[in-house]
Amino acid sequence: MSTDIVDSHPVRSDCQFFCPELRELFGCLRGxxxxxxxxxxxxxxxxxxxxxNLWKGTNHARLER
Known part of the structure; x- marks a missing residue:
């Protein structure tokens, strides 16, 4: 199977966001x-x-000091 479409796909970099299981499931956004x-x-x-959550965490840490 050719990967030309996948390699040139604009959304391909989003694959890094997902865990390997999701990448495998979604075929790296080839759907x-x-x-x-x-x-x-x-x-x-x-x-x-x-x-x-990050914001809440930093806010919480600030309150505890």
Whole structure:
């Protein structure tokens, strides 16, 4: 199977975000556009949650000092 499409795909770098199991499951974003949109929304949701948790953590640490 040719990897030309995957190599030139603009979303390919997002693969680094997912754990190996997810990368394998999603075929490194070779799926349909619908699946790609779903992955992107999940990713942004997780990043937003992560940033909030990070902010809460630093705020909490500041209060304890």
């Amino acid at each position: 349909s556009n619908e699946l790609r949109r779903e992955i992107t929304s999940v990713k942004s949701h997780m990043l937003q949650r992560g940033q909030r």
